[in-house]
Amino acid sequence: MRKTNRLRALMAVAPLLLLLAAPPPGARAKTEAPLRVPWKVTEHRMKNGMRALLLPDNSSPMVVMKVWYAVGSRDEQPGLMGMAHFLEHMMFRGTKKYGPKVFSEIVKKNGGSHNAFTSFDYTAYYERIASDRLELIIELEADRMVNLVLEKKGFDAEKNVVHEERRTYDNRPAHKFWEQLRAVAFTNHPYKNPIIGWPEDVEAITMKDMQAFYRRYYSPENATAVLVGDFKVEEAIALLEKHFGKIPKSPTFKKRPKLVEFPQRSERRLYVREEAQLPYVAIGYHAPNWKSEDASALVMLEAILGGGETSRLHQRLVRKDTLALGAGADYTYISVDPMLFYLYARVAPGKKAADAEKALLEEVKKLIEKGVTEEEFRRALKNLEANTVFAMDSHYYRARLLGQSAISGDWRLLEGYLPALRKVTPADVVRVAKKYLSHGNKTTAVLVPSRKSRRAGAVKSRGGY
Numbered sequence: 001m002r003k004t005n006r007l008r009a010l011m012a013v014a015p016l017l018l019l020l021a022a023p024p025p026g027a028r029a030k031t032e033a034p035l036r037v038p039w040k041v042t043e044h045r046m047k048n049g050m051r052a053l054l055l056p057d058n059s060s061p062m063v064v065m066k067v068w069y070a071v072g073s074r075d076e077q078p079g080l081m082g083m084a085h086f087l088e089h090m091m092f093r094g095t096k097k098y099g100p101k102v103f104s105e106i107v108k109k110n111g112g113s114h115n116a117f118t119s120f121d122y123t124a125y126y127e128r129i130a131s132d133r134l135e136l137i138i139e140l141e142a143d144r145m146v147n148l149v150l151e152k153k154g155f156d157a158e159k160n161v162v163h164e165e166r167r168t169y170d171n172r173p174a175h176k177f178w179e180q181l182r183a184v185a186f187t188n189h190p191y192k193n194p195i196i197g198w199p200e201d202v203e204a205i206t207m208k209d210m211q212a213f214y215r216r217y218y219s220p221e222n223a224t225a226v227l228v229g230d231f232k233v234e235e236a237i238a239l240l241e242k243h244f245g246k247i248p249k250s251p252t253f254k255k256r257p258k259l260v261e262f263p264q265r266s267e268r269r270l271y272v273r274e275e276a277q278l279p280y281v282a283i284g285y286h287a288p289n290w291k292s293e294d295a296s297a298l299v300m301l302e303a304i305l306g307g308g309e310t311s312r313l314h315q316r317l318v319r320k321d322t323l324a325l326g327a328g329a330d331y332t333y334i335s336v337d338p339m340l341f342y343l344y345a346r347v348a349p350g351k352k353a354a355d356a357e358k359a360l361l362e363e364v365k366k367l368i369e370k371g372v373t374e375e376e377f378r379r380a381l382k383n384l385e386a387n388t389v390f391a392m393d394s395h396y397y398r399a400r401l402l403g404q405s406a407i408s409g410d411w412r413l414l415e416g417y418l419p420a421l422r423k424v425t426p427a428d429v430v431r432v433a434k435k436y437l438s439h440g441n442k443t444t445a446v447l448v449p450s451r452k453s454r455r456a457g458a459v460k461s462r463g464g465y
Contacts, residue, residue: 039415041402042233046245049221053402053411054236055228057395063134063229064395066126067141068403070224070256071217072119073195074336080205082197083213085118086162090210091125092116093154095147100154103140110136120191121336122407126399131230135239141225142243145218155207162202169196173274177447178282184270185284185340185443189261212252219250224406228399259337261286268443273450278325279353280447283360284340287436290333290413294435296420297428298341302331303380304372304429305363306343310379312363317345323356324348334401334408340443341436353446368434372426385418 044052076083094100107114112129114137127137169175179194186192225244227236264286287298306313306329317327324345332339343364345356391397405411 041411042237043411044237044240046220046241048245048247048249050223050225050240050244050247051406052225052227052237052240052244053406054231054233055226055398055402056231056233057228058230061131061230062128062395063131063227063231064126064128064399065134065137065141066124066226066399066403067145068122068124068224068226068407069217070121070222070407071123072121073193073197074120074190074259075217075256076190076193076197079201080209081193081201082162082195083205083209084123084217085196086158086202086205087210087213087218088116088118088123088125089158089161090150090155090214091144091148093151093158094149095144096149097143097147098140103144106140107137112137118195120195122404124400124403126396128396134227134231134236135243138225138239139243142247145220145223145244146247148214148218150207150211150214152207155210159202159205162196163199166196166199166202169194173272173276173447174280176274177272177280177445180270180272181282181284181443181445182340184268184445185264185286186261189259189337191261191337191339215250216252216254219253220244220247221249221253224403226399226403226406228395228402256336261338264441264443266440270443270445271448272445273448276447276449278349279347279356279449280344281347281353281357281360282342282344282445283357284342284443284445285437285441286338287331287341288338289335289408291409292338294432295333297424297432298331298436299333299384299421300377300380300424301367301429301433302329302341303384304376305329305367307380307383310383312367313343313345313360316363317356317359321355321359322348323351323359327356327360334404334413336408343437353448357444357446364433364437368430368437372429374426377426377429381421384421388418 039055042054044054046052072084073081092101092103094102098106104114107127107129110129110133112127112133114125114127116123116125118124125141127141129137182194183192223244225240288294303311305311306327308314308328309318311328313327313329317324325348327345328343330342330344343360345360347353347356401414402411405413
């Protein structure tokens with residue numbers, strides 16, 4: 001994702017529900033429709049190991065194509081953090097056939113749009129374009145998979161851009177807050193490192209490092225192409241074989257190693273002092289991802305505790321006690337390795353972070369001790385169903401969820417997402433809350449505004465600005 005638009009993607013909190021857009025006011029969704037409709041996906045494997053997932057939908061004459069590479073900050077070497085994100089920049093610098101900026105010009109001249117984003121687990125490139133231009137974008141993506149030109153002038157220019165992004169990132173207290181929370185919560189797993197990289201590491205990356213990284217990870221056996229839109233499956237497969245099928249396997253490609261985080265046995269706590277206007281509190285608990293039998297119950301726990309304005313945390317901290325301007329929960333369902341279950345609160349002016357933290361923990365304790373009512377459970381489930389089914393109308397989100405699920409281990413997990421939620425019981429929600437939201441498993445972070453920012457806020461509140 002280019003420049004400032006990328007900053008939102010760099011936030012650590014990226015749960016499934018953030019990918020599923022809520023319906024606009026007045027919209028009505030078919031909550032009884034199973035998620036597998038219209039998920040008639042064709043999986044195609046090429047001889048060189050590349051995979052393609054094809055989901056035809058002729059509701060409009062357009063197509064979304066995303067090429068996913070199974071490489072993100074998770075796969076970087078110590079001392080070279082930020083490589084995947086840096087390489088994403090370089091992928092727009094041109095190839096032997098198409099020079100700098102030519103890729104973008106061609107897509108735009110043909111009425112399309114494109115972008116890219118890097119995460120902990122993957123790097124993805126996408127285009128939206130009229131369906132009769134499908135071969136064009138397939139050819140462009142296949143070309144830069146193997147023919148990227150890395151030259152010093154462009155390399156140095158993009159390094160400066162990355163440094164500038166990092167400075168912009170550092171000037172946003174909330175971003176640094178989440179970054180430091182992860183750095184303390186994870187002690188062994190590379191999820192502790194920022195996607196954008198540490199400044200010293202980015203500066204240390206050489207063209208030789210970049211070339212080796214590109215050759216190792218940008219290869220057909222490490223890529224998945226996802227097509228959603230107006231096309232015929234047989235014709236799309238023929239085009240993919242024509243352009244991607246002839247690319248040879250990489251001699252340096254290796255399967256991802258299994259990575260684990262050491263179990264957390266005691267609470268960790270940190271205070272982040274920044275020039276922020278208001279305090280912020282967040283608590284991260286290690287929790288399993290979609291591969292666990294507890295995952296669906298954790299999705300329901302997230303919805304009940306912090307899924308919108310009807311959730312417990314919003315009602316308690318924002319509406320009732322006015323301790324926070326916003327409060328909620330976040331849980332990453334789709335990922336390669338387990339991440340964190342978050343509780344958070346943006347503390348209101350004049351209120352104390354300690355009181356907000358206390359209220360967050362009291363709501364967890366209340367849920368564990370008094371349980372979940374059938375009414376709130378049904379309400380949370382209906383909201384999840386409605387949001388999920390509504391989001392399936394979007395070519396972009398279907399392509400994103402398919403690719404993200406494929407990289408994380410199994411694109412078919414989406415077909416079972418809603419059916420699995422419907423099997424969860426209120427007792428299951430209480431059980432996983434007790435199991436994972438425990439004192440010894442939590443890392444608590446408090447954003448403490450510096451004196452300078454507190455004085456500025458006081459002047460502003462008196463009408464000084």
